[in-house]
Amino acid sequence: xxxxxxxxxxxxxxxRQSVAFWCNPISGHATLxxxxxxxxxxxxxxxxxxxxxxxxxxxLPKDRFxxxxxxxxxxxxxxxxxxxxxSAVYLCASSPARVYGYTFGSGTRLTVV
Amino acid sequence: xxxxxxxxxxxxxxxxxxxxxxCNSSTTLSNIQWxxxxxxxxxxxxIQLVKSGEVKxxxxxxxxxxxxxxxSSLHITATQTTDVGTYFCAGGGSNYQLIWGAGTKLIxxx
Numbered sequence: 012x013x014x015x016x017x018x019x020x021x022x023x024x025x026x027r028q029s030v031a032f033w034c035n036p037i038s039g040h041a042t043l044x045x046x047x048x049x050x051x052x053x054x055x056x057x058x059x060x061x062x063x064x065x066x067x068x069x070x071l072p073k074d075r076f077x078x079x080x081x082x083x084x085x086x087x088x089x090x091x092x093x094x095x096x097x098s099a100v101y102l103c104a105s106s107p108a109r110v111y112g113y114t115f116g117s118g119t120r121l122t123v124v
Numbered sequence: 125x126x127x128x129x130x131x132x133x134x135x136x137x138x139x140x141x142x143x144x145x146x147c148n149s150s151t152t153l154s155n156i157q158w159x160x161x162x163x164x165x166x167x168x169x170x171i172q173l174v175k176s177g178e179v180k181x182x183x184x185x186x187x188x189x190x191x192x193x194x195x196s197s198l199h200i201t202a203t204q205t206t207d208v209g210t211y212f213c214a215g216g217g218s219n220y221q222l223i224w225g226a227g228t229k230l231i232x233x234x
Contacts, residue, residue, distance in 0.1 A: 053212055053224040054167065067221065102166055109220035112157055112169035 013037065015116035017103050023122045029091035032119045036084070036105030042066075044113065045078055045088050046102040054102060060086065061109070093123045126151050126217045130225030138233050143200040145228035147213035153223075154216035156189055156196040161227070162209040170198075200230075208232055 016035040024030050036043050041062050046054035057076065059067040062083040071078070075094070080086040090097055100120050104113040130147045137143050147156065155174045159167040171180055173189035173196065180187045184207075186199045196215075200207055210227040217223045 053226050055224075056222070067219070100166075104167075110155070110216070112172050113159075113167075113222075114169065115166040118166050 015103055015105050015114050017101075017116035017119055019119055020117065021120050021122075023124060024093055026095055026123050027092040029089065030093055030121065031090075032088045032101050032103075032121075034086045034088070034103030034116060036086070036103070037114055040105035040107055040114075041083070042106045042109050043080055043086050044104040044106075045086070046104065046115075047099045048102055048118070049099045057088070059109075066109075090121075093121075095123050097121060098123045126215075126221075126223050128153075128213060128215045128223045128225045130213055130228055132228055133226065134229045134231060136231045136233050137203050139205060140202050143203050143207070143230050144197060145211050145213070145230075146195065146197050147215065147225050148195045149215050149223070150194070151217070152193050154193075154220075156193075156216065157214045157222065158187060158196075158198055159212045159214065160209050161212065165209075167212060203230070203232060205232055 018033050043060045045057040048054045057071045058078045060080040063080045078088045100118040102115050102118045104115045106113045128147050128149045157172045158170040161167045171187050176193050177191045178189040184201045188197045210229045212227045213225040214222040
């Protein structure tokens with residue numbers, strides 16, 4: 012089966028600019044997650060979708076981050092405006108349901124300068 | 125909030141030596157998952173444990189879930205260079221949340 016697809020792989024932007032990341036989960040996976048991983052740290056959950064509904068966005072900085080999952084399939088994560096501390100790898104993951112292991116995409120490495 | 129502590133942060137071993145990482149939670153977990161992240165890569169799901177006292181093996185890897193479902197360990201026998209990476213535990217908390225440990229980095233000494 013195809014894995015979780017993410018794009019772009021790398022992005023460099025200046026602070027205060029906006030950026031968007033795209034994720035296509037494994038077909039049929041109802042649950043989709045966006046994680047932020049800063050170098051040397053563990054993944055931090057930003058938002059969790061069940062189909063196209065938000066289950067948990069408690070750690071999403073909503074003043075600058077937004078995410079949507081249209082039609083319960085693809086998802087986009089947006090940052091506007093970006094700050095230097097947003098430099099990280101943004102990982103998308105999906106699972107058949109919330110009690111199963113996650114399959115991660117290769118991530119988008121964001122550098123804010 | 126709920127936390128999962130993972131130790132050690134780093135472990136240096138000679139190739140062929142054993143490696144163990146431990147995770148501890150102050151609250152009872154519904155399940156525990158283990159992931160491996162190679163340098164420059166993304167986390168890869170290894171296994172999930174659900175039952176109290178459960179032990180599972182994958183070749184040289186042994187995973188345990190404590191009787192009280194508050195702790196877990198991953199033991200690798202006779203490490204190989206392919207085992208290099210960071211191992212994360214992630215415990216199932218309330219409302220199906222996964223609580224991630226900080227990871228243990230396995231380094232093979234030259």
